[in-house]
Amino acid sequence: MASNKTKKREVAPAPQSGEYPIPSDMMHIWIMAKYSIINYFRSRRFYIMLAIALILGLLFSLLLWKYGTGTIGASSIGLYVGWWGSTIGTIVVLCAILFGGDAISREFQNKTGYSIIGNPIRRAPIYLGKLLGAFMVSLIVIVIYMMMVVANSIYYFGPSIPSQFWESLAFTIIYTAAALSLTFVISSLSKSGAVSIAVSAVLLLFGFGMIGLLVQVFGNVQPFFLLSYSEAILSSVFSPVQPHDPTVLQGLIIMVVYFSLCTMLGLFVFEKKGLD
Amino acid sequence: MGHSLEAVHLSKRYGSLMAVDNLNFRIDGAKCVGFLGPNGAGKTTTLKIFTSMINPSTGSTLIDGVSVQEDKKAALRSCGSLVETPEMYHSFTPMEALSMIAEIRGIPKGERVRLIRDAVFEVKMDQWMDRKIGKFSKGMKQRINIASALLSDPEIVILDEPTSGLDPRGTAEVKSLIKTLKTEGRLIFMSSHLLSEVSEVCDEVAIIDHGKLLVHDTIRNVTRRFAGKASSYLVEVEFSKPVTDTKAISRLGGVHSVNRIDQWTVQISFSGGMEVQEGLLSKLASTRMGMISFKPVSSELEDSYLNLVKDTL
Ligand SMILES: Nc1ncnc2c1ncn2[C@@H]1O[C@H](COP(=O)(O)OP(=O)(O)OP(=O)(O)O)[C@@H](O)[C@H]1O
Ligand SMILES: [Mg+2]
Numbered sequence: 001m002a003s004n005k006t007k008k009r010e011v012a013p014a015p016q017s018g019e020y021p022i023p024s025d026m027m028h029i030w031i032m033a034k035y036s037i038i039n040y041f042r043s044r045r046f047y048i049m050l051a052i053a054l055i056l057g058l059l060f061s062l063l064l065w066k067y068g069t070g071t072i073g074a075s076s077i078g079l080y081v082g083w084w085g086s087t088i089g090t091i092v093v094l095c096a097i098l099f100g101g102d103a104i105s106r107e108f109q110n111k112t113g114y115s116i117i118g119n120p121i122r123r124a125p126i127y128l129g130k131l132l133g134a135f136m137v138s139l140i141v142i143v144i145y146m147m148m149v150v151a152n153s154i155y156y157f158g159p160s161i162p163s164q165f166w167e168s169l170a171f172t173i174i175y176t177a178a179a180l181s182l183t184f185v186i187s188s189l190s191k192s193g194a195v196s197i198a199v200s201a202v203l204l205l206f207g208f209g210m211i212g213l214l215v216q217v218f219g220n221v222q223p224f225f226l227l228s229y230s231e232a233i234l235s236s237v238f239s240p241v242q243p244h245d246p247t248v249l250q251g252l253i254i255m256v257v258y259f260s261l262c263t264m265l266g267l268f269v270f271e272k273k274g275l276d
Numbered sequence: 277m278g279h280s281l282e283a284v285h286l287s288k289r290y291g292s293l294m295a296v297d298n299l300n301f302r303i304d305g306a307k308c309v310g311f312l313g314p315n316g317a318g319k320t321t322t323l324k325i326f327t328s329m330i331n332p333s334t335g336s337t338l339i340d341g342v343s344v345q346e347d348k349k350a351a352l353r354s355c356g357s358l359v360e361t362p363e364m365y366h367s368f369t370p371m372e373a374l375s376m377i378a379e380i381r382g383i384p385k386g387e388r389v390r391l392i393r394d395a396v397f398e399v400k401m402d403q404w405m406d407r408k409i410g411k412f413s414k415g416m417k418q419r420i421n422i423a424s425a426l427l428s429d430p431e432i433v434i435l436d437e438p439t440s441g442l443d444p445r446g447t448a449e450v451k452s453l454i455k456t457l458k459t460e461g462r463l464i465f466m467s468s469h470l471l472s473e474v475s476e477v478c479d480e481v482a483i484i485d486h487g488k489l490l491v492h493d494t495i496r497n498v499t500r501r502f503a504g505k506a507s508s509y510l511v512e513v514e515f516s517k518p519v520t521d522t523k524a525i526s527r528l529g530g531v532h533s534v535n536r537i538d539q540w541t542v543q544i545s546f547s548g549g550m551e552v553q554e555g556l557l558s559k560l561a562s563t564r565m566g567m568i569s570f571k572p573v574s575s576e577l578e579d580s581y582l583n584l585v586k587d588t589l
Contacts, residue, residue: 031380114363115363118328274330
C-alpha cells in the first residue's frame with residue numbers, strides 16, 4: 001500500500017502554480033486564428049467587405065431579373081463566366097487588402113503585439129495563426145458571394161451546377177491564400193498600418209496590372225512573375241477553348257509559388273523584427 | 277527549486293549606440309530585484325530581450341537556465357511579464373483579451389474563467405470585465421496588463437515600471453501586490469524610477485547606466501558602500517506645537533543645520549548615516565516638543581543612486 005502511494009505521487013505530482021503545459025505550435029496557430037477572427041468580426045472593414053459582396057451580388061441579381069439571362073449568357077456557364085468569373089478575382093483582392101494589408105504592421109503600430117509576444121508562444125504560430133484567421137474570414141465573404149451566384153444559377157437554369165464552377169471555386173481558394181500571403185508579407189515589412197495597406201492596395205489594384213501590361217506590350221512576354229496574371233484561370237476554366245494564357249497549370253504554379261515564397265519571407269521578417 | 281534570471285554578455289546595438297553594453301548578471305531565489313538607471317540607460321531594452329520582444333545583438337538571456345533566444349517557449353513558460361505599455365485588442369473585453377492569453381499559456385479550460393476573474397479582481401477591474409478595452413483609460417489598461425502578467429500565477433515576474441500611469445491608490449495597490457508576490461516565493465525583476473517604491477519592496481538592486489551594469493547587490497550593501505560619504509541627509513520633521521527652539525535641535529549629534537519651513541515644520545540636515553538618523557529620531561521623540569512626523573527627504577538609496585549615476589543621458 002505504502003509503495004503504491006508513493007508511486008501515485010510520482011505519476012501525478014501536485015500541479016505547481018504557473019506550470020501549465022504550453023500548447024503545441026499547431027494549437028497556438030489555432031488559438032491565434034480564433035481570436036483574430038473574433039477581432040475581424042468586430043471590425044468595421046469586415047462589414048464593409050461583406051457589404052461590397054452583398055451589393056455586388058444584389059446588383060447582378062437585379063440586372064438578371066430585369067433584363068433576363070440573355071445579357072450574361074443564355075446558359076448557366078455563361079452566368080458563371082459573366083458574373084462569378086468576372087468579379088471573384090476582385091473580391092479576393094479586396095479581401096486580401098482589407099484583411100491582410102495591415103495585419104502585421106498594425107500589431108507593431110498599436111503595440112498590440114507586445115501583449116502577445118511576451119508569452120510562451122513562438123513567433124511563427126502568431127504569424128500563421130493571423131494568416132489563417134484572415135483566410136477564414138475571407139472565405140466567409142467568398143462563400144456568401146458564391147451562394148448568391150449559385151442561387152441565381154439554380155433559379156434560372158435548374159439545380160445542376162457545372163463542374164467547372166467547383167474547379168473555379170477551388171482555384172479561388174488557392175488564389176485567396178496566395179493574395180493574403182502577399183499582403184501579409186507587405187504588412188510585415190512596415191511598421192505603419194497606413195503605409196502597408198496603401199502599398200498593398202496600389203500593388204494589387206493597379207500596380208500588377210500596369211506592370212503586366214508594360215511587359216506584354218513592350219517586352220512581348222507573358223508576366224509569369226505576377227500574381228495577378230494567374231487570376232485569369234478563375235474564369236478561363238469555364239471556357240472550353242484551351243489552351244489559355246496562362247494555362248490552368250501555370251496559373252496554379254504561380255499561386256502556389258507566391259504563397260510559399262511570401263509566407264516564408266513573411267515568417268523570416270517577422271522572426272527578425274524587433275518591437276520597439 | 278529556485279528560479280533564476282541571467283544575462284550573459286548581453287549587448288544591443290542601435291546603429292552606433294550601445295543601448296545595452298555587455299551586461300552580465302544573475303539573480304535567483306525568491307526575492308524582488310529593482311532595476312534602476314536614468315532615462316535611456318537600457319532598462320526597457322534589457323527587459324524586452326528577456327521577454328523575447330527584441331533579439332540581442334550579441335549574448336543571451338537565460339530564464340531558469342533556458343536561453344530565451346534558443347527556446348522561447350520553454351524559457352518563458354513560468355515567466356509573466358509587463359514591458360512598456362502593451363495594448364490589448366481594442367475590440368476585446370478584459371475577459372476576452374485575458375482568455376486569449378490564458379489559452380496561449382495553456383491554462384486548462386476549467387480554470388480559465390476563475391483565474392481571469394481572480395486576476396481582474398486583484399487589480400480592481402472586476403466591474404469592467406465586459407467593457408471594451410479600447411474605451412479604457414491609460415491606468416485602467418495598465419491594470420489589465422498587470423492582470424495579464426500575473427494571470428498564470430507565474431513563478432518569475434518581469435515588470436517594467438509597473439506603476440506608471442496608475443493613480444495613487446493604484447500605485448499603492450500594485451506595491452502591496454508585489455509584496456504579496458514576494459512572500460509567495462516568486463522572483464520579481466522590476467524596473468522603476470521610484471526609489472521609495474524600490475526601497476520599500478525590493479531586496480536587491482541592479483543599477484545600469486549607458487547600458488552598463490554599475491552595481492548589483494542587496495540594498496543594504498549598496499547603501500553601505502555608496503551612500504553619503506561626504507554628503508548629508510535631509511529629514512523633514514513636523515511638530516504639533518510651533519517650534520521655538522531650533523538651537524536645541526541643532527545641538528543634537530550629527531546635525532549640521534536646521535531650517536524652519538513653517539511654524540510647525542523644520543528641515544534638519546545631518547550626516548553620519550543610519551546610526552545618526554536613528555539617534556536623532558529617538559532624541560527628538562524624547563523631547564517635549566511634540567514631534568508628530570519624521571520623514572526622510574532624501575533616502576540612503578537615493579543618495580547611493582545619485583553618487584553612482586553622475587549624469588543623465
Ligand atoms: N528602436 C530603437 N532604435 C534606436 N534606439 C533605440 C531604440 N530603442 C531604444 N533605443 C535607445 O536605447 C537606449 C536605451 O533605451 P531604453 O528604452 O532601454 O531605456 P530605459 O532605461 O528603459 O529608459 P527609461 O527610463 O526612459 O524608460 C536609449 O538611448 C534609446 O534611445
Ligand atoms: Mg524604459
